[in-house]
Amino acid sequence: MDINATLIGQMLGFLILVIFTWKFIWPPLLGAIEERQHKIAEGLAAADRGQKSLEDARGQADGIVREARDKAHQVLDQASKRSGELIDDAKQTAITEGERLLTAARAEAAAEAARARDALRREVAALAVAGAGQVLGREVDAATHAQLLEQLAAQIEKA
Amino acid sequence: MAGSSSEYIPHHLTHLKVGEGFWSVHADTLIMTSLLGIAFLWMFGSAARKATAGVPGKFQAFIELVVEFVDGQIKEVFSGDRSFLAPLALTIFVLVVFMNTMDLIPIDIPGMLAGAAGAHHWRVLPSADANTTFAMSITVLLLVIYYSFKAKGVGGFTHELFSAPFGNHPALWLPNFALNIVELLAKPVSLAMRLFGNMYAGELVFMLIALLGFAWAGALADGNILGFALGFIGQVLLTAAWAIFHVLIILLQGFIFMVLTIVYISMAHEHH
Numbered sequence: 001m002d003i004n005a006t007l008i009g010q011m012l013g014f015l016i017l018v019i020f021t022w023k024f025i026w027p028p029l030l031g032a033i034e035e036r037q038h039k040i041a042e043g044l045a046a047a048d049r050g051q052k053s054l055e056d057a058r059g060q061a062d063g064i065v066r067e068a069r070d071k072a073h074q075v076l077d078q079a080s081k082r083s084g085e086l087i088d089d090a091k092q093t094a095i096t097e098g099e100r101l102l103t104a105a106r107a108e109a110a111a112e113a114a115r116a117r118d119a120l121r122r123e124v125a126a127l128a129v130a131g132a133g134q135v136l137g138r139e140v141d142a143a144t145h146a147q148l149l150e151q152l153a154a155q156i157e158k159a
Numbered sequence: 160m161a162g163s164s165s166e167y168i169p170h171h172l173t174h175l176k177v178g179e180g181f182w183s184v185h186a187d188t189l190i191m192t193s194l195l196g197i198a199f200l201w202m203f204g205s206a207a208r209k210a211t212a213g214v215p216g217k218f219q220a221f222i223e224l225v226v227e228f229v230d231g232q233i234k235e236v237f238s239g240d241r242s243f244l245a246p247l248a249l250t251i252f253v254l255v256v257f258m259n260t261m262d263l264i265p266i267d268i269p270g271m272l273a274g275a276a277g278a279h280h281w282r283v284l285p286s287a288d289a290n291t292t293f294a295m296s297i298t299v300l301l302l303v304i305y306y307s308f309k310a311k312g313v314g315g316f317t318h319e320l321f322s323a324p325f326g327n328h329p330a331l332w333l334p335n336f337a338l339n340i341v342e343l344l345a346k347p348v349s350l351a352m353r354l355f356g357n358m359y360a361g362e363l364v365f366m367l368i369a370l371l372g373f374a375w376a377g378a379l380a381d382g383n384i385l386g387f388a389l390g391f392i393g394q395v396l397l398t399a400a401w402a403i404f405h406v407l408i409i410l411l412q413g414f415i416f417m418v419l420t421i422v423y424i425s426m427a428h429e430h431h
Binding site for chain 2: 001002003004005006007008009010011013014015016017018020021022024025026027028029030031032033035036038039
């Protein structure tokens with residue numbers, strides 16, 4: 001252990017090193033480190049925000065899809081109800097129409113029968129008048145014997 | 160290489176000394192320290208100049224790793240302003256590690272190179288020179304005293320010197336003061352002697368292992384093949400083993416010097 005002036009030289013050299021490090025080396029290095037830490041923290045925060053907004057959007061999308069599905073169900077229900085109603089209406093209309101047609105046909109048939117009976121009666125009356133004419137040997141005037149003929153016709157009609 | 164084993168070790172423990180008495184210097188220590196200091200400034204300075212907050216290169220990342228390590232060590236111990244203490248600790252850590260690393264250079268090579276350049280002695284390990292370790296520890300002591308005055312004021316620090324640890328009583332002023340002076344002086348002595356002792360001893364072990372070279376050379380000259388083989392393999396294995404173990408000591412001593420400096424300076428800020 002030989003202590004000599006080397007000590008003084010080493011002290012001065014050491015001081016210079018320390019001061020140089022203090023002034024020129026430490027500040028930029030630590031500054032860069034801290035700035036990067038800041039950037040990384042910001043990046044992580046931004047990533048978190050992005051994640052959160054993604055989740056929000058996903059939730060919104062789910063809501064929209066659910067709404068659309070509900071609406072579709074509603075429309076479907078309405079449509080099936082409406083078609084049922086339409087079918088029922090149509091059935092009802094058809095039944096009514098059928099009954100109406102049947103009634104009309106019956107009425108027509110009845111009217112036809114009445115007409116036929118009427119015509120028959122007239123013919124029978126005419127035949128009866130002609131027969132009576134033949135029996136009497138002379139012509140019966142339809143106008144003079146109208147009352148008689150009418151009575152006859154009414155009797156035939158009753159028969 | 161020196162002629163015999165008895166000359167070998169003293170030869171390797173002699174500095175390249177210029178001058179006589181106290182006003183002489185160890186040229187090898189000064190030059191090696193300067194080179195290592197420049198290497199430190201160049202390494203960290205170039206990283207600092209190119210430092211960006213973007214993605215760091217491998218070199219910048221490594222330098223930042225060291226810087227953050229040192230900064231973290233201080234944060235654990237000291238809560239005050241780190242703007243000077245941190246670069247001081249970084250300088251101490253890196254410089255001590257750089258100086259200690261010189262011990263891993265094969266022990267005869269620096270001497271051979273120096274001999275070729277005309278110097279008879281060349282000790283390559285500046286931290287095995289007490290002048291270096293005391294220069295650093297005395298600087299630390301001066302900083303401790305400076306920070307004591309700065310943190311407590313002239314009156315506060317003087318008061319503490321005379322009234323702690325036993326109490327403020329006229330009869331206790333002198334014992335208090337004596338104890339505080341011893342405590343203050345013990346700091347640089349323990350710092351310097353610990354580093355010096357470790358590196359000196361480590362260097363000496365390398366020299367002792369190197370003495371096996373004389374043994375196997377002698378055995379070879381005598382035609383003793385077994386002795387040659389044992390000596391040769393022993394030297395290679397022991398040198399490698401000690402060098403690997405020494406890496407731990409190199410880093411540990413740098414770390415201890417740095418941490419104790421931090422502790423001493425943070426203690427200077429504390430009020431009793």
